[in-house]
Amino acid sequence: MKYMRVGPAGAEHPVACTGERYHDLSGVTADIDGAFLAAGALDGAGVAAETLPEIDITGLRIGAPIARPGAVLCIGQNYAAHAAESGAPPPEVPILFYKAPNTVVGPYDDVLIPRGSTKTDWEVELGVVIGRTARYLDSPEHALEHVAGYVTSNDVSERDFQLAVSGGQWSKGKSCETFNPLGPWLVTPDEVGDPNGLRLRSSVNDEPRQDSTTADMIFDVAYLVWSLSQYTVLEPGDLINTGTPQGVALSGRFPYLRHGDTVVVEIDGLGAQRSAVRDAP
Structure with missing residues (x-):
């Protein structure tokens, strides 16, 4: 699995990537952050990325793929x-x-x-x-x-x-x-x-x-x-x-x-x- 965050700096949107498709993670997590990762990410949520809504990221800024780290x-x-x-x-x-x-x-x-x-x-x-x-x-x-x-x-x-x-x-x-x-x-x-x-x-x-x-x-x-x-x-x-x-x-x-x-x-x-x-x- 690949995870990424798209959107303006400070207001990025969590996304999962499967092949050439991008799936909206906002219904699962607010961000790609420590809490999401500690819970096992999508595996821990028991959700298949393919079942999530697709999102078009064309023209959107690509942010860092994780939220601001603690260290x-x-x-x-x-x-x-x-x-x-x-x-x-x-x-x-x-x-x-x-x-x-x-x-x-x-x-x-x-x-x-x-x-x-x-x-x-x-x-x-x-x-x-x-x-x-x-x-x-x-x-x-x-x-x-x-x-x-x-x-x-x-x-x-x-x-x-x-x-x-x-x-x-x-x-x-x-x-x-x-x-x-x-x-x-x-x-x-x-x-x-x-x-x-x-x-x-x-x-x-x-x-x-x-x-x-x-x-x-x-x-x-x-x-x-x-x-x-x-x-x-x-x-x-x-x-x-x-x-x-x-x-x-x-x-x-x-x-x-x-x-x-x-x-x-x-x-x-x-x-x-x-x-x-x-x-x-």
Whole structure:
């Protein structure tokens, strides 16, 4: 199953996707949020998407496929090649930082370059959405049972804010407005299968930047969910950004984003997003 949200920002409408058809979920849930996911989504409601009214989404804005999460947890340097291009050794334990939940925007919304920014960067990432509360999980073995689905995520970053004027924390360079385009879909685990072999790519102005697979992650999805549950309670609707592969501007091989650029990030089976880059007003 694929879930999505359509409509104006702040007034999105919940939708289920079956093939090329879109079904209105408003009779089942007010939103694609933690409560809906914790209850088992449509499976928990005992409703077949095909029985719900169809909706025409032509011309409608596509929002982030989940409502504003309670937490956006991010893993740094989780691909060895990306750690190397950042000038750091591969981490021995997952590096955790947070983004503000209000960074989450739709997959085709603009990305705004912050005032004073000279180093705004892109990062295609596999996003993991929690479906069941996870605290002190015994092992990674059953961690994926706590996952509601997967999503294409762009962990946009401002590198000077992150590194030069951070004060030692990364979140300052990660929490600017519009810095987490998400979607277009939340795809349930049964459609994704193994999340550790998905191809992910990015481009800027149609020029390739990143091209890798989640098989290159240092810490896989199950390990991350288990590990994070040892330090914080993961709640339904929370988003985990699992890290980005090599090919970002921080490497020095590419220019940073500027007003007028277009960024595309995509993951096989999870869809592509396309963001116009604009200077913040």
